[in-house]
Amino acid sequence: MTKRSPFRYFKTIPEVILLAVMLYVRFPLSLRNVENLLRQRGFDVSHELTGYS
Incomplete structure (x- = not known):
């Protein structure tokens, strides 16, 4: 099984x-x-990219 990257949903580089x-x-x-x-x-970057849900 391949390991998924924890950064896969982000557009910014890890x-x-x-x-x-x-x-x-x-x-x-x-x-x-x-x-x-x-x-x-x-x-x-923008601080707005760190929105919490």
Whole structure:
């Protein structure tokens, strides 16, 4: 049986997702702060992409 990727439903590459989660968990940052840090690294992201359902 093949193993499914946990990132299969996301349009963003897994490395960006992992970096955003690492920054959010490691440092006391808001999602907007994480967005700004990722923009400084050259990623085009929005804090609105992290909606909770």
